[in-house]
Amino acid sequence: MTSNQTVQEANRDQFRFADGEDELIFADEGVGSEEEGDALGKDVWKVIIVDDEQEIHRVTKLVLSDFEFAGKTLAFHSAYTAADAKKLFMEHPDAALVLLDVVMEEEDSGLKLVRFIREELKNQTIRVILRTGQPGQAPEKTIIMDYDINDYKEKTELTSQKLFTTVVSSLRTFRDMKVIEKNKNGLEEIIKSSATIFELQSMRKFARGVLTQLTSIINLNKNALHCSLAVTKEDSEIYILAATGDYSSKEYDRVSDVVPITILKEIEDAFREKRSKFFDSHFVYYFQSKTGSENVIYLSGRKALNEWDRYLIEIYCANVSVAFENIYLNEEVEHTQKEIIFTMGEITETRSKETGYHVKRVAEYSKLLALKYGLSEEEAEIIRLASPLHDVGKVGIPDSILNKPGKLTDDEFDTMKNHAGLGYSMLKHSNTRLLNAAATIAFQHHEKFNGKGYPNGLKGDDIHIYGRITAIADVFDALGSERVYKKAWELDRIIELLRSERGEHFDPVLVDLFLGSMDEVLAIRNKYPDQKVF
Template sequence: MNYNQADGLQGEGGSGAEEDMLIFAEEDPAVPEAAEPGRERWEVLIIDDEQQVHQVTKLVLGDFAFDGKKLAFYSAYSAAEGKALIAAHPNAALVLLDVVMEHDSAGLEVVQYIREELLNSAVRIILRTGQPGQAPEQSVIMNYDINDYKEKTELTSQKLFTTVVTALRSYRDIKVIEKSRTGLEEIIKSSPRLFEVQSMRRFASGVLTQLTSIVRVHQDALHCSFAVTRGQEDIFILAASGEYESMRGRRARDVVPPAVITSIEEAFLRKQTVYGGDDITIYFQSKMGMENVIYMNSVASLTEWDRYMVEIYCANVSVAFENIYLNEELESTQREIIYTLGEITENRSRETGHHVKRVAEYSRLLALKYGLSEEEADIIHLASPMHDVGKVGIPDAILNKPGSLTEDEFEVMKTHASLGYDMLKHSHKQVLHAAAIIAQQHHEKYDGSGYPLGRSGEDIHIYGRITAIADVFDALCSDRVYKKAWELERVLDLLVREKGRHFDPRLVDLFMENLHEILAIKNQYSESAAEAAT
């Protein structure tokens, strides 16, 4: 397969004379053409068993550029080398492939390897053959997934130039479509997750992750919220990634670099997205007026389509933010109602008003130390204040009796566990369902001697076991109508003695191991602290 400038790659109007033939030095096929540092290039693989084909192709296309990028050439001289080369360069844009190498159909085997084994449908494959009779064009085009077929004798420099431009344009458009499809998939996959998160900060962190994934930018990003606290306007960092990660939860003006905070403040001031040279500050606002910006750097390569996807994504995120905010407002209202109901019960029985708050905090702490998830710990924190809600059905004469209860009176008092369960059991809401369990089981004992069900060990729901120790500890540490508060040492001695009898042994150990945190809660919600606050 003689293939030189005279009979294959001649310039338009070239003479093809013997003296026009070029002689080239040997080259290292493994080393690509030198690329400028930091400049991206189109990867072109030349797979041909003729050394001169590689040399002439590189000569003709040496100064070629498309979309501002030059070519980086990689060479292979057999089908076996070609397979290894394409496997090592999955982002190659173009393969210039000979048909006849080790054998008559070697190049066609490479085509099948690329399409069927590597499943690479993006790279453009141009077959170049000096022996068209070995691989007829019509047959090859119909049976193999190639993009062009050229006889080497017809390839002038201009035709090669045109062929490469057409192939690269096609490859570029395919990659744009693939990236757009991937971004759309990320948006679709992220949609349900956006509504699963329970807190604004976790949600904001998820938004950052999804957005940087969609546009494939550097992971350095900030998600800031504009808020008014104590009459002053401020910008807070809800979420951060990359080099900004340590800034999460802080005031933006305290930690963000001056150039970045300037972009963020400008977006808030103009109430619109601000595009810089290498950064973008995305502004979005909910219907309720909640203002947020997302700052990302290293985005100089964003296309118009990328920017459009970002804007669409953030428009949907603003709706999700509003829903999360409304959900948090609803949860806050529910929490206040639950605390209020718990306090009404405690006040009716003339017990301390902060008892339910302390039990809630103790229960949440123990739940986390026990290994329950944040979500479950939050549930028990919300539900445990309802543990004694059944006392609303106990007569005042028994509920507020200053002395010891008779046996019959105690039997009536014990019914508050079942009464509370009956009041709450019909709800399908997660928190109220948990509250029903707690109301029913917080007087069960680990050894089975408790009431109303006489359950033992781990047959008692973990919510009930946790609330039991929290309730007893706080009750013994507080004044009641029928007793004075016990000293701390006496209370702790009782907890240890009742380990494995009244209380779950593991929970007693966790309680004692984390006593400093328990006592901090006790002091924070003490009656004296409450009086000082008012």
């Protein structure tokens, strides 16, 4: 195994995201009509067929009539002209797949529609399968290079089996892209919420903001939402601070006078047992401040809560629990933000449920190396607090790649490399010095001193010192930790790798400083041994 492969392997950290198994099911009978799934309110994959030949629509629907993938059937939408197709794309921005003819009213009608989808609608998720009966007018090599499409087929190629395979592949990619988008949006909601929630100085406004942001974080829309409550306990009575849904007009009423007995019992149990509980489609989150005040957030919806929703709720509510007591104690805000950052960093680690203090150790190694390099105590502390988010972009990488026990293929590794850019895009919008540093680290910790890293191939001092420091700390700890795809390396072997990559992967000055501080490094490793985080 080469040094590059070893470092590549060492930087593959795991994260488990709740996701259904791929399923392909063909029913014995029954043909789904156009838009049938939508009309019945079913969870479906929307497929748009754009072709001026009516027979193409009929045959395509017939071949795919009994198709089911990941528990969802297909809902077809047909357009026979480019003008009608544009309307469909605007009406169905959540469409998963379009089967698109090239030649319709004009010889390049389909190609113009591709430009419309990608450039005007800014829709990068829909999978575009170009189909043509006249390949001579649209040469495959030219089309693939010049247009943002996902597959190109001659109509004579599309037998029932090949059409089936093409659709499966496209839907699988679309699903993975939506998972990435959901994870990214959830973390962005937490970051934005954490930055603004402390501005709400009124307890009522604060409680309302908490409920609004929670429903946004876990994607509960107004139709899906049943109710949410923020309640507080005073002198053995429980009062409503804020509410949405059925109880939005009941602020400061006694809970016992308003809510059904089943909800009241769950809230009372939370106060009595002093702990939070998660159920299939609702949760009761309990927290107590240092001053002794007790609060509960109750939220229910028709959407079932998955593992990812619970992680987001726990992270956000961890912030809220401190914020309730710190509305007038601003000196606690910095501590809360630090805890959130470490928790967010640990999300990527705990996805595999096999690791413990990786982000904590990386943080401490990074601060130690920053001080050895000569940075100030203040700047070294910034690196310590920001480095736990170095791999936060991996929440957008599919489980099949993150948890693969063997070597990644070239395509899989290309997907893995996207986590640097994803992490940067999540963090770059903040105005705080801490999250700006975290954005830089997320973006640059896989750059190499010799210019052969990613995502931008930066070289030498063009890589920010934060990225150069975190790169050494991350690789050293990853190699020394057991993962699902590898055993932990012995210390001598890790040191040998660092030396061999001196001036190649790593800044040579930092390598010398790190290896010269091995007693302090090992003291940190011994202080934070791996254990279960959740």
